[in-house]
Amino acid sequence: MRRTLVAALAAGVLALLTAAPSSAINTYNSAPAPERTEVGAFVGLYDRDGDGYLDRFRWYCSGTMIDDDTYLTAAHCTTGGLPDDRYFVSLEQDVQGLLDDYDAVNGPAPTEPAALQAYLETKTQYFLDQGWIVEGTPYQDSAYPGTSADSHDIGVVDFADWETNPQDVWDFTPASLPTAGQLDELGSRALDAAEWWTVGYGTSEALRGPGGHTHPGGGERLKALVDFNAINPTWVRLAMNASRGLGGACYGDSGGPNFVELDGELVLAATTITGDAPCYATNVAYRLDTESAREFLEPFVDLP
Known part of the structure; x- marks a missing residue:
């Protein structure tokens, strides 16, 4: 994922992909949340090892729609990308299941870099065509990674300049933000x-x-x-x-x-x-x- 977290917070935090802190819902005392339709997965098509070939298409963070075309997430999820990387949001309930089902029918994915990139680009387009993901533009607080007092670890995926935004695809009510202080x-x-x-x-x-x-x-x-x-x-x-x-x-x-x-x-x-x-x-x-x-x-x- 090529992401970093503030050093003061990173102690004891593992990496999900290569160097990124990210958290998830435990199995104990948890339940599916189909009613939380404003909450979505952050999905990337990206070059993990920097060799010039896109080699991963997967979810790696979570976030929330806070209006029709703004998805709120963490800055460490939206930083560190290469120029050809692409970013998407999915409001589907089981994103990993959709990824697994595609690979079960169309896999195994090739290992040669150019062939793998072609496979993943076809997979990405299929997900777009099915309405399972929507492409957007990531931004993060320019002050990130900040300090332990304020990490500025906040980012968004913005869809304002894209032809399709999540409200065109899914039915959801944006989350309510708190008032100042x-x-x-x-x-x-x-x-x-x-x-x-x-x-x-x-x-x-x-x-x-x-x-x-x-x-x-x-x-x-x-x-x-x-x-x-x-x-x-x-x-x-x-x-x-x-x-x-x-x-x-x-x-x-x-x-x-x-x-x-x-x-x-x-x-x-x-x-x-x-x-x-x-x-x-x-x-x-x-x-x-x-x-x-x-x-x-x-x-x-x-x-x-």
């Missing part, structure tokens, strides 16, 4: 009393086996109940301990939403960025009500 105004006691949900497409929590941890699965939209732990000027920390009936985030969920229920409405309070390496304990999410987050988002979306 809303989480601070509520305070820790109210945030702790509220219900929190994390949603995404990522892999499962670590399984121990010969050779160390593995993180199976991923590519299906799941949801899990999490619990408020702490807040600081740019981060929300969310507990996801299985023993408390909670689920949580793991690899492949970066950029995905963390909703808080306020007065009966789900508000997209923060996006998943990192957590503990085995995905057992903590989801660290980037707040969306801060001045820096809102300054980045303002050119793309009408803010509340």
Whole structure:
């Protein structure tokens, strides 16, 4: 994926593809989320090894539609691409299943670089023709990777200049963003009393086996109940301990939403960025009500 995370946050975080932190929904205490139609997978057709040939077509992060033509994700998901790389969003429930079904009928994929690129380009076009993905343009906060105090780890995929946007393909209601400083105004006691949900497409929590941890699965939209732990000027920390009936985030969920229920409405309070390496304990999410987050988002979306 050729992405990086702020050094202060990267300790203990594994790479999903080559050097990228990403998180996902655990298998314990989680469930499919077909009703969360505004949440989608970030999909790339890209040159992983920099040899001039496109060699991967897959999902690798999560995110949320925040208006008809803006998909919110993490900056570390949208940076590091090469000129020929292409980026897409899918709001399908099971993206990995669609990828697997295609390969089962049309595979195996060739290994020779030029032939593999041709195979993946044909596969990509098929997904476009089927309405399973929509192509867009990625942007990220110019201040990323920032500092541990504010990583500026926020990005979008924008469809404003493309002929097709996700609203043309899928039926969804964009997520509601928080107002400026809303989480601070509520305070820790109210945030702790509220219900929190994390949603995404990522892999499962670590399984121990010969050779160390593995993180199976991923590519299906799941949801899990999490619990408020702490807040600081740019981060929300969310507990996801299985023993408390909670689920949580793991690899492949970066950029995905963390909703808080306020007065009966789900508000997209923060996006998943990192957590503990085995995905057992903590989801660290980037707040969306801060001045820096809102300054980045303002050119793309009408803010509340």
